[in-house]
Amino acid sequence: MAIADLPFDLSSLTVFLAVCDNGSMAAAARALKVTQPAISQTIADLENRLGTTLFDRNVRPLALTPSGTVLRQYAQGMLAEVRLVATGIQKMRLGRVPQLRMGVVDSLARALSTSISDFMYERVGRLIVHAGLTETHATALLTRQIDCVIGVDEMEDVSGLERWPLFEEPYLLLYPEQETPPRDTQELRDFLGRQPFIRFSQRSRTGAEIERFLRRLRIDVPFQQEFDLPYGVYATCRNRGVAITTPLCLYEAGYTQDCGLLCHPLPAPAFHRRLTLVVRRREFGRFPLDLALFLREQLKQEVMPALGTLFPAFVQQMRVLN
Amino acid sequence: MAIADLPFDLSSLTVFLAVCDNGSMAAAARALKVTQPAISQTIADLENRLGTTLFDRNVRPLALTPSGTVLRQYAQGMLAEVRLVATGIQKMRLGRVPQLRMGVVDSLARALSTSISDFMYERVGRLIVHAGLTETHATALLTRQIDCVIGVDEMEDVSGLERWPLFEEPYLLLYPEQETPPRDTQELRDFLGRQPFIRFSQRSRTGAEIERFLRRLRIDVPFQQEFDLPYGVYATCRNRGVAITTPLCLYEAGYTQDCGLLCHPLPAPAFHRRLTLVVRRREFGRFPLDLALFLREQLKQEVMPALGTLFPAFVQQMRVLN
DNA sequence: GAGACAGTATAAATTTTTCTTATAATGCGC
DNA sequence: GCGCATTATAAGAAAAATTTATACTGTCTC
Numbered sequence: 001m002a003i004a005d006l007p008f009d010l011s012s013l014t015v016f017l018a019v020c021d022n023g024s025m026a027a028a029a030r031a032l033k034v035t036q037p038a039i040s041q042t043i044a045d046l047e048n049r050l051g052t053t054l055f056d057r058n059v060r061p062l063a064l065t066p067s068g069t070v071l072r073q074y075a076q077g078m079l080a081e082v083r084l085v086a087t088g089i090q091k092m093r094l095g096r097v098p099q100l101r102m103g104v105v106d107s108l109a110r111a112l113s114t115s116i117s118d119f120m121y122e123r124v125g126r127l128i129v130h131a132g133l134t135e136t137h138a139t140a141l142l143t144r145q146i147d148c149v150i151g152v153d154e155m156e157d158v159s160g161l162e163r164w165p166l167f168e169e170p171y172l173l174l175y176p177e178q179e180t181p182p183r184d185t186q187e188l189r190d191f192l193g194r195q196p197f198i199r200f201s202q203r204s205r206t207g208a209e210i211e212r213f214l215r216r217l218r219i220d221v222p223f224q225q226e227f228d229l230p231y232g233v234y235a236t237c238r239n240r241g242v243a244i245t246t247p248l249c250l251y252e253a254g255y256t257q258d259c260g261l262l263c264h265p266l267p268a269p270a271f272h273r274r275l276t277l278v279v280r281r282r283e284f285g286r287f288p289l290d291l292a293l294f295l296r297e298q299l300k301q302e303v304m305p306a307l308g309t310l311f312p313a314f315v316q317q318m319r320v321l322n
Numbered sequence: 323m324a325i326a327d328l329p330f331d332l333s334s335l336t337v338f339l340a341v342c343d344n345g346s347m348a349a350a351a352r353a354l355k356v357t358q359p360a361i362s363q364t365i366a367d368l369e370n371r372l373g374t375t376l377f378d379r380n381v382r383p384l385a386l387t388p389s390g391t392v393l394r395q396y397a398q399g400m401l402a403e404v405r406l407v408a409t410g411i412q413k414m415r416l417g418r419v420p421q422l423r424m425g426v427v428d429s430l431a432r433a434l435s436t437s438i439s440d441f442m443y444e445r446v447g448r449l450i451v452h453a454g455l456t457e458t459h460a461t462a463l464l465t466r467q468i469d470c471v472i473g474v475d476e477m478e479d480v481s482g483l484e485r486w487p488l489f490e491e492p493y494l495l496l497y498p499e500q501e502t503p504p505r506d507t508q509e510l511r512d513f514l515g516r517q518p519f520i521r522f523s524q525r526s527r528t529g530a531e532i533e534r535f536l537r538r539l540r541i542d543v544p545f546q547q548e549f550d551l552p553y554g555v556y557a558t559c560r561n562r563g564v565a566i567t568t569p570l571c572l573y574e575a576g577y578t579q580d581c582g583l584l585c586h587p588l589p590a591p592a593f594h595r596r597l598t599l600v601v602r603r604r605e606f607g608r609f610p611l612d613l614a615l616f617l618r619e620q621l622k623q624e625v626m627p628a629l630g631t632l633f634p635a636f637v638q639q640m641r642v643l644n
Numbered sequence: 645g646a647g648a649c650a651g652t653a654t655a656a657a658t659t660t661t662t663c664t665t666a667t668a669a670t671g672c673g674c
Numbered sequence: 675g676c677g678c679a680t681t682a683t684a685a686g687a688a689a690a691a692t693t694t695a696t697a698c699t700g701t702c703t704c
Contacts, residue, residue, distance in 0.1 A: 346651065346652090347651075347652065348650075348651055349651095358651080358652075358653095359652090359654075361652095362651095362652060362653060362654085363654085366653080366654095379651095379653090382650085382651070383651095384652095
């Protein structure tokens with residue numbers, strides 16, 4: 001097909017793996033019930049498209065080149081994913097699953113793990129909790145790999161989902177107490193350029209939001225270190241560096257007021273992080289509503305007071321939503 | 323090709339996405355510079371292969387079916403991965419990259435985050451830390467998405483890597499203090515069958531090791547809840563349930579001796595978890611050796627004493643390796 | 645409600661891609 | 675060096691994909 005300018009196609013990968021697994025093109029041909037030249041020409045075409053050789057033809061049995069080794073690792077996963085997608089799409093018509101799998105943003109993992117677990121005991125036969133990055137949760141939610149998400153809502157565009165806003169909190173600047181915090185955008189730019197900037201992983205929604213915020217202010221900061229988890233960011237700042245983070249992330253990381261780091265509002269337009277419960281529409285009856293109400297109550301009764309103690313200057317900017 | 327019995331190919335996905343993005347088959351055809359029937363027939367073939375319709379033809383512009391929506395989410399990622407793989411394979415010949423990206427197993431994130439960050443400041447221009455699951459780190463390591471891994475070594479079969487064993491610790495049983503711990507395998511089976519079993523995610527190496535261990539003992543436990551992170555497992559056990567975990571995981575989770583949970587050796591052959599530093603061979607000169615020595619020193623000086631205090635009965639079974 | 649226009653489906657013809665057949669060249673064990 | 679298995683490659687055949695032609699359908703405007 002002249003349509004797709006693709007580096008390879010999946011059937012080529014299947015052939016490639018057959019050669020890897022069988023040790024020769026001839027044996028692969030026998031296994032796949034085609035002729036040897038079909039295999040030889042397919043491999044040659046694949047190599048041509050990728051611009052590198054995948055097998056060392058000078059030895060018997062064929063040896064993989066380093067590039068071939070890498071492709072082999074990836075090929076298995078890609079072909080598995082293809083079958084998984086096809087199967088998942090067909091299963092979409094078969095109805096609900098007998099367990100609940102949820103994705104929870106990492107900064108709520110500690111704050112709410114016990115609550116969630118407790119809440120679920122009488123309501124769900126089996127609970128599976130995926131903590132950490134929520135970047136891929138939209139897809140996982142839609143393909144039924146998970147059933148609900150508690151995190152930064154990245155899915156405004158996606159229909160078929162129900163959303164319950166839970167909590168809103170401000171982003172803030174975390175800095176060493178001997179420093180003077182910036183009062184405007186220009187000072188912020190200088191400030192961030194003068195010290196190591198420790199940021200959240202760009203794989204996370206939080207990291208991406210912060211990056212977009214800085215870009216909007218035309219602040220281009222070379223980051224020094226980057227971490228997936230709130231603790232990594234916090235721990236590194238205690239040593240050296242500054243960061244943009246949130247009260248919940250700091251609470252998650254174990255922040256204390258005598259740790260040598262202070263929090264300061266960002267000298268810029270309001271910049272908040274909002275956490276939302278998201279589920280697929282009409283799949284769990286009342287359950288999502290009950291869960292949302294429960295989570296809001298927990299945030300109000302347990303989390304807000306703790307945050308208010310740690311971050312009194314930001315209390316007005318944090319709220320449980322409804 | 324008669325070779326590959328695949329549910330779809332990548333060029334079909336490209337066509338599918340073009341229709342999604344352009345809102346009609348005719349517009350997609352124009353965008354891809356082919357005729358409309360080529361698009362129509364490709365989509366029809368794709369639907370036929372997947373066994374489901376992807377578009378609702380009764381409305382204009384075309385609407386996606388739920389299955390179509392799911393496939394759309396996946397298609398982007400798959401095509402992106404294909405290009406990434408092809409690019410990565412070509413970049414393999416261009417030499418090293420100017421930054422260090424490491425994957426760290428979640429139970430070491432707190433214990434070593436500050437140490438690692440500190441160690442890296444003078445040695446690496448830029449550091450990116452991916453905490454959490456290490457399941458996919460083998461591939462990431464080989465394809466240069468990350469440069470080293472600290473975790474449970476899943477990569478015995480993979481050549482081209484260097485390994486430095488770091489630490490070994492026993493798995494143990496975590497249970498409520500009012501219970502009597504099991505003394506043999508049969509009692510363990512009864513014990514685990516009587517209470518909610520809280521386990522680590524099967525996506526993690528730790529979770530998989532525990533599952534294999536139980537299978538080897540012919541112990542089939544219906545788990546009640548499953549968590550990615552050590553804290554989730556620990557917090558839930560504090561509420562209700564038992565778990566198999568390790569001293570490091572408990573340390574990570576913030577275990578204290580007055581939490582109402584006790585630790586007991588597993589009544590079975592020695593079952594240990596081993597943490598290893600893995601890097602690609604000959605890429606960073608002395609650096610991996612220095613890092614391994616440094617990590618061992620940190621484990622010996624900082625982590626072992628803390629673990630010894632928390633878990634005195636297991637001190638003999640924990641050791642820094644060399 | 646009718647007409648115009650754009651879009652979709654489908655059959656047949658054409659083009660492109662992939663596979664097979666045939667054969668020469670090469671690796672490797674004895 | 676010989677024999678056997680494997681790989682590469684050219685040419686022909688078969689299969690797949692695209693184009694051309696045309697009928698049918700959705701939607702907007704009058």
